[in-house]
Amino acid sequence: MTELRTLLIRYDEIGLKGRNxxxxxxxxxxxxxxxxxxxxxxxxxxxxxxxxxxxPSPLADECAKRLAYVPGIASFSIGYPVxxxxxxxxxxxxxxxxxxxxAGGELKFCVRTxxxxxxxxxxxxxxxFEVGSRIMSVLSTKGLVVNIKQAxxxxxxxIGRGETVLFDHRIPGIRGLPVGCSGNVLSxxxxxxDSPVASYFMMRRGCRVHFIFFDNQPFLGRGGLDKVLKLSKxxxxxxxxxxxYVVPFQDIQVAIRDHCTPENRVVLYRxxxxxxxxxxxxxxxxxxxxxxxxxxxxxxxxxxxxxxVSCVVPMSVFRPLIGMDKQEIIAQARKIGTYEISIEPxxxxxxxxxPSRPATKSRIDRLERxxxxxxxxxxxxxxxxxxxxxxxxxxxxx
Ligand code: ATP
Ligand code: MG
Numbered sequence: 001m002t003e004l005r006t007l008l009i010r011y012d013e014i015g016l017k018g019r020n021x022x023x024x025x026x027x028x029x030x031x032x033x034x035x036x037x038x039x040x041x042x043x044x045x046x047x048x049x050x051x052x053x054x055x056p057s058p059l060a061d062e063c064a065k066r067l068a069y070v071p072g073i074a075s076f077s078i079g080y081p082v083x084x085x086x087x088x089x090x091x092x093x094x095x096x097x098x099x100x101x102x103a104g105g106e107l108k109f110c111v112r113t114x115x116x117x118x119x120x121x122x123x124x125x126x127x128x129f130e131v132g133s134r135i136m137s138v139l140s141t142k143g144l145v146v147n148i149k150q151a152x153x154x155x156x157x158x159i160g161r162g163e164t165v166l167f168d169h170r171i172p173g174i175r176g177l178p179v180g181c182s183g184n185v186l187s188x189x190x191x192x193x194d195s196p197v198a199s200y201f202m203m204r205r206g207c208r209v210h211f212i213f214f215d216n217q218p219f220l221g222r223g224g225l226d227k228v229l230k231l232s233k234x235x236x237x238x239x240x241x242x243x244x245y246v247v248p249f250q251d252i253q254v255a256i257r258d259h260c261t262p263e264n265r266v267v268l269y270r271x272x273x274x275x276x277x278x279x280x281x282x283x284x285x286x287x288x289x290x291x292x293x294x295x296x297x298x299x300x301x302x303x304x305x306x307x308x309v310s311c312v313v314p315m316s317v318f319r320p321l322i323g324m325d326k327q328e329i330i331a332q333a334r335k336i337g338t339y340e341i342s343i344e345p346x347x348x349x350x351x352x353x354x355p356s357r358p359a360t361k362s363r364i365d366r367l368e369r370x371x372x373x374x375x376x377x378x379x380x381x382x383x384x385x386x387x388x389x390x391x392x393x394x395x396x397x398x
Pocket of ligand 1 (some may be wrong): 188189195213291292
């Protein structure tokens with residue numbers, strides 16, 4: 001087989017019209033180029049409606065592995081560049097189909113052609129026939145049958161201007177939009193199962209996600225921060241250039257413990273987290289906050305409590321998991337590779353000084369009364385002054 005491979009990368013074009021489409025394509029192209037950093041000998045082309053990448057064959061598997069992390073890709077194939085010659089295409093088709101044949105069994109197959117070069121001297125159905133019949137003439141005695149509707153193996157041929165590519169399967173991408181085409185958001189990332197999944201969903205809608213973690217080391221040790229760093233590194237594989245903002249939160253928590261109604265503690269923590277989140281988001285030009293909250297999952301996530309938290313920030317707060325149940329969230333966490341880290345034991349800062357019966361229907365006037373009992377503005381400023389910033393790309397090799 002040839003020593004070169006051509007990756008064919010497809011993206012959905014729904015809603016992509018006019019100038020929007022060029023912007024989307026450039027964004028995706030840049031992200032793929034970045035994902036292929038360090039791989040020598042790859043060459044990019046942009047025929048209409050897809051991205052093609054030529055490369056030496058030993059790189060193909062590594063490239064495929066990396067594409068599995070790039071949002072905005074509907075599917076991709078590892079193709080073989082061939083001459084538009086029926087004998088040559090059939091010979092390659094035979095090599096690809098033959099390993100799937102089982103003694104005594106049948107294998108259903110078909111050939112599908114897409115011809116973007118309309119000047120080519122045969123139509124797509126004619127090409128299907130020319131190549132398919134040549135393959136059949138060699139393999140029909142070994143159990144190969146043509147079945148267009150239920151094909152188990154599809155040999156696909158794309159004939160473009162000046163190039164023909166043949167491939168035998170499509171690998172699904174993670175779909176969505178390319179990171180960067182929607183803008184930046186700031187995700188409140190704890191070490192739990194939910195917030196990494198929420199962050200991933202925002203990346204898949206084209207956002208670059210930065211992370212903010214509220215840390216309570218004196219009470220909880222380094223475990224929480226280590227988990228968040230591991231999680232954010234995994235998440236950063238789907239984008240690049242993400243940062244983690246680590247905010248010391250112990251003084252705020254102690255003040256809330258010492259001055260406020262125990263039932264309101266968790267909602268009060270959350271209101272301070274959101275306020276700090278807002279300030280950081282504004283400073284680094286993020287247009288929304290993101291959390292892993294899901295309706296009714298715990299006491300702090302009732303409709304009343306979510307409203308009592310959101311109302312402290314004049315900024316969009318996105319909760320992509322709001323309507324999901326825990327099993328669905330867990331399945332998604334496994335898929336994106338964060339679940340195993342999330343379940344490592346490490347206490348969560350919201351469980352510190354947890355009251356026995358947290359309020360499920362906080363009243364804003366009572367929360368405000370609690371907040372008037374300690375200098376939260378000063379504590380907030382101090383926490384932000386001591387905030388640490390970690391650049392995830394610089395940490396990528398760990
Ligand atoms: P998760 O699994 O994401 O921790 P959870 O179901 O445990 O979620 P909570 O602990 O109530 O829920 O937290 C709700 C949301 O608040 C989290 O999804 C996260 O977005 C944010 N959050 C909670 N604790 C922290 C923290 N220490 N630092 C940053 N964000 C946090
Ligand atoms: Mg949590």
